[in-house]
Amino acid sequence: MGIKDFLTEKIKKVSSTKKDIKENLWSKCSHCGEISYCQEIEDNFQCCPKCDFHFPVSALQKIGFITDENTFTEFDSGIRSLDPLKFRDSKKYPDRIKAAVRKTGINDAFISGVGAVNGREVNIGAFEFAFLGGSMGSVVGEKITRLVENGIHHGRHVVTISCSGGARMQESILSLMQMAKTSAALTKLKKEGLGHISLLTDPTTGGVTASYAMLGDIIIAEPGSLICFAGPRVIEQTIRQKLPEGFQRAEFLQEHGMVDFVSHRRDWKNNIHTVLDFFGKQ
Structure with a gap:
């Protein structure tokens, strides 16, 4: 050279x-x-x-913002979706699952487990939006239900962190069934005197919003997050009217009584700990 x-x-x-x-x-x-x-x-x-x-941040990062360092232990990480409907669009459903697993390193769109918040144990789970848009299929519904049932068994309050495009279309009615399934589990939690803190992050939409996510005893929203069933573009096209500025954003929902308060990430841990103290022990 x-x-x-x-x-x-x-x-x-x-x-x-x-x-x-x-x-x-x-x-x-x-x-x-x-x-x-x-x-x-x-x-x-x-x-x-x-x-x-x-x-945007991952599900594990959100859990890490709330729980004490090295206290989170995951539940049910090995559960994976099947394809009972043999669904296919431009790709087969199993192929989409495999691609999402390779992309995210997890088996489905919800991570759940137990962790400590300022020393207090709580059952906590979060959606991973990078996994098929955080859609709720049968595995997600099962994991949320197990998270709640485990909370009942051990006398622990439950924190859910939502970030989802809604029900998973590839599972059709099986996906929609998870709305009732998760809501029923939370009814059992309430009967046992245990609390559910629902943290809504951007975006929380569709069947997730229409089920367990809006059933929190306390509902906290991330600043600026979109929280809705049908999105603003769909509504505008349906009613043919321009929607108000900030419609369906966290601050708008707080003003109209749909969420309890909006919280910056830096305050999530202390705010949730305060709510847990308010709930008290079983």
Whole structure:
């Protein structure tokens, strides 16, 4: 290799390294357009330091914001969806499941388990939106029901963190059945004197909103999150009217009495701990 080729290769490597460093250090907010250090965003619970826009995060990150470090133990991680309806659109349903498993590293769209909140044990579960849009199929409904039943058995309150596009169309009526199934489980929880804290994050829609997610004894919403059954575009096309600014967003729902309060991620843990204290022990 001649000196010219050698120097050219060196320059390419240095340029590539600088590009990688630059991309890893900075991030642009999709809401306000401001550029911030990634470390600043991480320190602000994955929220924009300039406008407090809440960036999408995984189910495990949300659970981590609430539970004490290294206290979360997962339940039922091995359950996977079957294909009793032999559903196929542009792809077979099992192929979509396999792709989602490879993408997320989990077996379905809901992660559940037990963890501690400021030293107090609680059953907690969260949706993973990256898994088929956080859709609720038979596995998700089963895992939510088991989470609640385990809470009843051990006398623990339940926290659910929703982030879902609604019922999973590939499972049709089997998916819709989960609405009744999860709601019935929460009725049993209430009869045992145990509480359900429902945390709604962006987006929480469809059959999830129409079932267990709005059945919390206390309902908390993430700032700016879309919370609805049918989305605003569907409603506007149906009624042929322009909807109010911020319609179906967390703050709008709070103003109209649909959620108890809106909470920044940095406050989730302390707010949930306060609610747990209010619930008391069984």
